Amino acid sequence: MLHHPDDTKWIKSQLAKLPTAHKQKAMAGYDKVFREVYHTTPLPHQKAGEARRAANTRLRRYVDAVTKKPRTQAG
Numbered sequence: 001m002l003h004h005p006d007d008t009k010w011i012k013s014q015l016a017k018l019p020t021a022h023k024q025k026a027m028a029g030y031d032k033v034f035r036e037v038y039h040t041t042p043l044p045h046q047k048a049g050e051a052r053r054a055a056n057t058r059l060r061r062y063v064d065a066v067t068k069k070p071r072t073q074a075g
Contacts, residue, residue, distance in 0.1 A: 001027045001028075001030055001031040002031050002034050002035055002038075003030065003031075003034060003052075003055065004048055004051075004052050007052060007056060010056070011030070011056075011059065014026075014059050014060065014063050015027070017063050017067055018063060018066055018067070019066070022062075022066050025062075026059060026062055026063070026066075029058055029059070029062060030055045030058065030059050031055075033051075033054050033055040033058045034051045034052070034054070034055035035051075036054075037050050037051040037054040037055070038050070038051035
């Protein structure tokens with residue numbers, strides 16, 4: 001999985017929140033988004049930052065969606 005070295009610890013902490021069945025999908029999605037944004041960002045000095053932001057946002061949203069507890073309706 002391609003990622004910025006400064007994000008390793010945070011990524012591991014996010015993956016640890018996921019059930020085993022979801023970890024591979026999370027890593028593949030992170031890698032895909034990082035690569036796509038890195039290669040499509042036109043300015044070289046912005047590539048890593050934009051890729052990190054997009055991939056980290058995707059991972060955070062994915063973890064939130066998977067770990068969200070279903071709401072029960074009262075009454």
